[in-house]
Amino acid sequence: xxxxxxxxxxxxxxxxxxxxxxxxxxxxxxxxxxEAKIICTQELFxxxxxxxxxxxxxxxxxxxxxxxxxxxxxLSKISKxxxxxxxxxxxxxxxKGIYHNTVALINEKGTLAGIYRKMHIPDDPHFYxxxxxTPGDLGYKVFKTKYGNIGTLxxxxxxxxxxxxxxxxxxxxxxFYPTAIGWLPEEKEEYGESQYNAWETVQRxxxxxxxxxxxxxxxxxxxxxxxxxxxxxxxxxxxxxxxYGEIIKKxxxxxxxxxxxxxxxxxxxxxxxxxxxxxxxxIDSYQEITKRWID
Amino acid sequence: xxxxxxxxxxxxxxxxxxxxxxxxxxxxxxxxxxEAKIICTQELFxxxxxxxxxxxxxxxxxxxxxxxxxxxxxLSKISKxxxxxxxxxxxxxxxKGIYHNTVALINEKGTLAGIYRKMHIPDDPHFYxxxxxTPGDLGYKVFKTKYGNIGTLxxxxxxxxxxxxxxxxxxxxxxFYPTAIGWLPEEKEEYGESQYNAWETVQRxxxxxxxxxxxxxxxxxxxxxxxxxxxxxxxxxxxxxxxYGEIIKKxxxxxxxxxxxxxxxxxxxxxxxxxxxxxxxxIDSYQEITKRWID
Numbered sequence: 001x002x003x004x005x006x007x008x009x010x011x012x013x014x015x016x017x018x019x020x021x022x023x024x025x026x027x028x029x030x031x032x033x034x035e036a037k038i039i040c041t042q043e044l045f046x047x048x049x050x051x052x053x054x055x056x057x058x059x060x061x062x063x064x065x066x067x068x069x070x071x072x073x074x075l076s077k078i079s080k081x082x083x084x085x086x087x088x089x090x091x092x093x094x095x096k097g098i099y100h101n102t103v104a105l106i107n108e109k110g111t112l113a114g115i116y117r118k119m120h121i122p123d124d125p126h127f128y129x130x131x132x133x134t135p136g137d138l139g140y141k142v143f144k145t146k147y148g149n150i151g152t153l154x155x156x157x158x159x160x161x162x163x164x165x166x167x168x169x170x171x172x173x174x175x176f177y178p179t180a181i182g183w184l185p186e187e188k189e190e191y192g193e194s195q196y197n198a199w200e201t202v203q204r205x206x207x208x209x210x211x212x213x214x215x216x217x218x219x220x221x222x223x224x225x226x227x228x229x230x231x232x233x234x235x236x237x238x239x240x241x242x243x244y245g246e247i248i249k250k251x252x253x254x255x256x257x258x259x260x261x262x263x264x265x266x267x268x269x270x271x272x273x274x275x276x277x278x279x280x281x282x283i284d285s286y287q288e289i290t291k292r293w294i295d
Numbered sequence: 296x297x298x299x300x301x302x303x304x305x306x307x308x309x310x311x312x313x314x315x316x317x318x319x320x321x322x323x324x325x326x327x328x329x330e331a332k333i334i335c336t337q338e339l340f341x342x343x344x345x346x347x348x349x350x351x352x353x354x355x356x357x358x359x360x361x362x363x364x365x366x367x368x369x370l371s372k373i374s375k376x377x378x379x380x381x382x383x384x385x386x387x388x389x390x391k392g393i394y395h396n397t398v399a400l401i402n403e404k405g406t407l408a409g410i411y412r413k414m415h416i417p418d419d420p421h422f423y424x425x426x427x428x429t430p431g432d433l434g435y436k437v438f439k440t441k442y443g444n445i446g447t448l449x450x451x452x453x454x455x456x457x458x459x460x461x462x463x464x465x466x467x468x469x470x471f472y473p474t475a476i477g478w479l480p481e482e483k484e485e486y487g488e489s490q491y492n493a494w495e496t497v498q499r500x501x502x503x504x505x506x507x508x509x510x511x512x513x514x515x516x517x518x519x520x521x522x523x524x525x526x527x528x529x530x531x532x533x534x535x536x537x538x539y540g541e542i543i544k545k546x547x548x549x550x551x552x553x554x555x556x557x558x559x560x561x562x563x564x565x566x567x568x569x570x571x572x573x574x575x576x577x578i579d580s581y582q583e584i585t586k587r588w589i590d
Binding site: 119123124156162166169171195197201202203204205206208209244245246277282285286287288289290293294 | 414415417419430434456457458459460461464465490500503504539570571572573577582583586
């Protein structure tokens with residue numbers, strides 16, 4: 001099976017978690033009905049992006065990720081009915097006092113095939129994730145599915161060539177990045193375009209360097225900061241890049257969208273034969289990449 | 296010193312080595328006269344790109360790289376007179392039977408500060424470099440100069456995020472890539488634009504991921520293959536990317552050019568504070584990057 005339709009679920013979130021979940025489930029089901037075989041949510045799709053502030057109260061949103069989780073059950077039902085793989089980004093409570101920013105992969109049989117826990121955790125104004133999320137300890141993950149080998153990374157991971165490379169080295173045909181990124185209104189005019197372009201460029205670069213597809217799924221709309229201190233205007237523009245780093249489909253900047261596109265996995269083999277980057281890696285010379293800085 | 300003018304020397308090459316060298320030296324001197332303080336040549340600037348074929352005869356072009364090398368002496372003279380750093384790409388004869396694709400860095404005092412030997416060696420139709428060049432064994436290099444910390448990589452290296460990362464981790468403010476890349480006429484119509492864009496994108500991605508400047512210096516014009524078998528149309532378009540991955544200056548596709556631009560090294564500090572990617576690298580999780588493939 002070389003051609004597979006994938007779907008990116010881009011939407012806004014209100015303060016009503018139930019409403020967000022229902023909306024996302026409806027969009028996922030619509031995508032599945034329309035023959036999408038791999039469907040990916042945006043990051044933390046059930047809630048507003050609560051990491052804009054550090055508030056203990058938000059830990060209530062976290063949930064155990066297993067077959068008994070209510071959202072997983074609902075997703076599994078859709079997954080099984082339409083034989084679609086679903087990648088869902090959730091706030092995981094792993095233990096009392098250990099929380100992760102996690103992706104669950106439900107395979108085309110409706111089975112929870114496994115999880116990935118965000119490895120790189122940001123901490124910047126309006127993105128206080130180090131407060132909520134313990135850095136992942138499962139390493140990089142690839143799930144072999146009926147529709148291809150799926151690599152999963154999350155948002156801040158997308159700035160790290162090491163994460164993309166290690167996921168590709170594990171065999172990923174497509175790397176999915178559920179994301180929550182946007183403009184701070186006070187910066188947008190001066191830096192907005194540069195920030196957006198850098199985000200898109202670095203991910204397209206991963207696609208080129210690794211000869212694979214890269215998919216980013218972002219949310220839309222302005223979410224005010226709960227402390228009344230400005231907010232984030234999420235920049236949407238979820239996209240799919242082919243192994244040449246070309247954007248083959250991109251969602252709008254401000255509208256909810258089910259972005260569906262057929263991709264051709266044969267292109268991975270073809271690109272890597274013509275540009276055999278993996279053949280020539282100098283693996284004898286990369287040891288120091290495990291250093292913080294080479295003084 | 297935060298602001299520094301850099302120059303990219305983009306030109307064509309004939310079969311006459313003396314003529315090529317004189318042209319390049321003139322362009323370098325003109326750049327230096329115009330206040331360029333870091334000047335970089337294209338890859339193997341003294342000759343046509345002879346790697347289009349495997350021919351023992353071309354080893355005669357190789358030379359020992361040291362203070363007594365005639366080209367180094369001429370470059371040192373210019374360097375010293377104008378207090379400019381020069382990065383020169385040369386075919387190195389290291390020993391009988393050991394040849395490298397090498398960059399020499401001459402500092403602003405006219406001293407040969409050191410060399411870098413191309414680590415990643417391609418071998419593809421019209422780019423038979425594995426025949427000529429032993430892979431580098433000096434690792435990744437950064438030269439601390441009066442005008443900033445200069446990282447040097449060469450052409451095929453530019454597809455490898457590991458090379459850019461390791462050079463950045465050694466403190467590079469600017470990574471220079473002398474290059475010889477172009478279109479094969481038989482592929483240009485179908486793949487030409489994609490190939491060019493992938494090349495530019497992956498390097499802009501290195502600039503973003505590493506928060507540094509990236510500079511690529513390429514040659515121009517069509518060079519026929521010595522075996523009469525088509526040839527390469529070098530695509531010029533030497534460029535400078537800032538730490539946001541934005542191209543701040545780019546040369547034409549087919550003209551000889553001395554591309555001079557002032558860059559602001561303060562932007563590196565500023566970008567890395569706002570986007571602290573180095574802070575959050577998961578160096579505990581990158582060990583397997585030294586594997587060929589993770590089976």
